Amino acid sequence: MSPESSAEQRLRAPTMAGPTTNRAHFQAELQELELRALGGLDLVVEQLDRVLEALEHQDVELAQMVITDDDRIDGRYLEVHQGILSLLARQAPVAGDLRLVAALLHVIMHVERMGDQCVNIAKLIPLTGHQPPVREELLSSLSRMGGYARSEVIESKQAFAARDVAQAEDLVRQDREINRINREIFRLAIEVGDDPDVREWAMTMVLVARALERVGDNAVDIGEQVAFVVTGLFSEFAEGAVVPVPSPATGA
Amino acid sequence: MTSDGPTSGTTDVVSDQRTTGSLPDAVASSPAPVSSPIAPATGHTVRLEGLRAFYGSAEQVKGIDLDFEANHVTAIIGPSGCGKSTMVRCINRMHEEIPGAHAEGRVLLDDVDLYGPSVDIVAVRRAVGMVFQKPNPFPTMSIFDNVASGLRLSGGKRRGLQDSVESALRGAGLWEEVKDRLNEPGLGLSGGQQQRLCIARSLAVQPEVLLMDEPCSALDPIATLKIEELIGELKQRVTIVIVTHNMQQAGRVADRTAFMLSGDLVEVGPTQEIFTNPRDSRTEEYVTGKFG
C-alpha cells in the first residue's frame, strides 16, 4: 500500500467533523485543477515519446495514432479552461490563488501548443515516404533534441508542482542545448548534398527540429509561470540572462 | 512586543518601496510605484501618527501610522475585532464619546492635529463626516429636514438652506428620486435610499473627509452597487475612508487598502497589489480566506 501523497491527503473529503480550514472546498477544487493541468504535461510526454519513436522507425501508423490522440490533449485543455472560468466566477480567488489560476491558464495553453507541435511532427513523417533516404547524423541529432525536449517538459511539470523557481530557471540551460542542436541540424541540412530526394528529406527534418524547439520554448514559458506564481513578478527567462520585466501590477 | 515609540505594533513594511526578497536573479527590486496624480488644490489629507485607542485600560488600537491620500478612497479591511472601526472613529473623535474610552497619538488633517489641546470637537466633526452601517435618518424629520439637520445641529449658516439641501441630495445621487417629496418622512424611503439620505446629510455640512463604517452591509446588492458608484464620484470632493468586511467591495471602490489585525496595521498599499501580490503572509492568508 503506497503512502498517500500530501496532495491526495488534502483532496480527501472532510469528515463529518467539519472542514479544518476556511474554504477547504475551494482549496480542494484548486488543487484538483492544478493536477489536471499538470497532468496535461504527462499526456504531452506520451505524445512526444510516440512521435519520436515513429520518427526513428518511420512508423506511419504510430504517427497517425499521435494525430488522433491529440484530441485527448484538446479535451484536457477545454476541461481545465472551463474549470478556471468556473473558479473565477464562483470563488473570486485573490492574491496567491489568483496568480495560480492565471498561471494554470497559461500552462494549459502551452500544453495544448506542445500537443500541436507533436501533431505537426507526426504529420511530417508520412511526407518522407516509406523508404526515405536517411542521414544518420541528422537522425541522431534529432533524437538527442527529442530527449532534451522530453526532459524539459517533465522538469517543467516538476518545477511547477514543487513551486521550484531554481529548477524552472534551469530549463533555460537545457533549452540552450536544444537551440544549439537546432542550429546544428540546420547546418547539416544545408550540407546534405544535391540529391533532390535527400534534400527534400533533410528539409522535412529541419521542420521537425523546429517543432521540437517550439516544445522546448513552451516548457521554458511554463517555467516563467512558476516564477510568477511564487514571486508575483513576471520575468522573461531570456537566453543567457534572466531579466525582470516591470509588470503593470506594481505601482499605483 | 516592546513599546519603543509610536511605530511599535507595526511589524511590517508600510512604505511603498519594495524590498528585495531572498529570491534568485529573477527578482530585482522593481522601480518605485508611479506616484498618484497631483491632488487638486482642495484635496485634504489625513495622517495618523502613533494612534492608540483604549476602552478603559484595554488597548484596542496599538499604535498606527497611516496616511490617507487626498481625494482617494482608502479601504480598511481585517477580521472582526481587529480595531478597524475603533481606529476610524478616532479620526472624527467619536471614540471618546464612549464612557471610559480615550485615544492617544496624533490625527493630522492637513497638518492640524485634531487631538490638539484647544481643538473644537464640533468643528472636527463638521470637517470629518461619518456614515454608519445601519441607515438612520432622524425619524421625526422629513427628507428635507434630515438633510438640513446637519447644518442646523452644528450651527451652520441658516441662509441658503434650500440650495445646500439640493446640492447635497444631488451629490448623494438622490435628488431626482425625492425632489417632489421633500416633505415626506425620511423613514418612508427604501434602505438604499435611506443610506443615501444619510450620505446627503453628511455632505450638507461640506466635510473635507468622509468616514464610512461598513455603509453597505445592511443593504441589498443593487443598493450596494449604487452607493459604490457614488463613492467613486464623491472622492473628487472628499477624501474617503471606508471600513468594510467585504473584500470584493474593497477591490471595487478603493484606491488603497490597509489590512489590520489585532489592533496593528499589517500592510497598506495599492488595492491591486494587496489583492494580487500582498507582501505580508498574514495579508495573503486573510484575503484568500484562510482565516478570519
Place this chain on the structure above:
Amino acid sequence: MAAPTVSESLGRFAPSPARRRKDRAARTTILVATLVALVPLAFILYFLLSKGLSAWFTSGFFTTDPTGNTFFAHSSIGGIKSAILGTIEMVALASVISIPLGVGVALWLVEYGRGTIYANVVRFFVDVLTGVPSIIFGLFIYIVLIVGTGSSYAGYKGALALSLLMLPIVIRSAEVILLLIPDSLRESALALGAPRWKVIFSVVLPTALPGMLTGMLLAVARAAGETAPLLFTAAATNSTTFNLGGFMNSLPVQIYNDVTSPTPSVVNRAWGAALTLVALIFLLNLVARLVSRRSRLR
C-alpha cells in the same frame, strides 16, 4: 376496510392528540384568566354608568357648586362644578411641576449619567418612591408646609403633594422610552457636529415624545384620582375658586365626603362625580392618543 383516518394518512406529519389537548387546555386557561381580570372592570364600568348617569342628568350637576347642604332632601344640594375645576387646577399645576422635572431627571439618567453608580442609586430611590403610599406624600407636605410653617391648607400645597406622587411615574416611564431610542440616532447626530445638549433637544426628545406621552398620562390619571394627599393639604371647600393659595375642592375629596352621606341624592352625586372623574381620564387618553398619532405621521 374503513378509510384511513387523517392521522394515519399523514404519517409522521400527523398532529399528535396529546399536544392538541395541551394546546387547547393552555388556550382555555389564558382565556379564563383574561375574563376573570376583565369581569371586575366590567362591573366597575357598569356600576359607574348605571349609578352615575342619573346624577349627570340632574339639573345643574356640572354648573353649580355643592351647597354643603347634605341633610335636607328638599333643599338643593348643588352640583360638582368646584370639584371638577379644582381637580383640573391642581392636577395642571402638579403636571407643570412634575413633568418637566421628571423628564429632566430621566434625561440625566439616560444621556449623561448612564452606567454611573450615582445613576443606579437615583434609579433605586425612584423605584422606591413609586411604591410609597400616596398618603405619605400628603403627610410630608402637611408637616413641612402646613404644620411647619404654621399656615393653612391651600390648593397649591395639594398640587405639590400630587406632583411628588407623579414624579417617580414620569421619571420611570420617560426613562424607559429614552432607553428604547437606539444609540445610533444619538451617534449620527453627534457625528454631524452637534453638541450633546442639542442632540438631546433636537433629536432625542422629539423622537421620544410620543412614547413619553403615555407615561405622563398615567401619572396625570393617578394624580387626578388620589384622595389621601389632598385631605391634608388642600382640604376642601364648596365654592369654585381660582385662588390656589386657599382651600380648594377636588373630585376625589368630594366623592369621599359624599359617599358616606345618609342622603341618597348626595350619594348619587358621589357616583356622578366618580363617573366624571373616569370620563375626564378617558378624554385625556383620547386627546393624547390623537396628538401622538398626528406627531408620528408628520
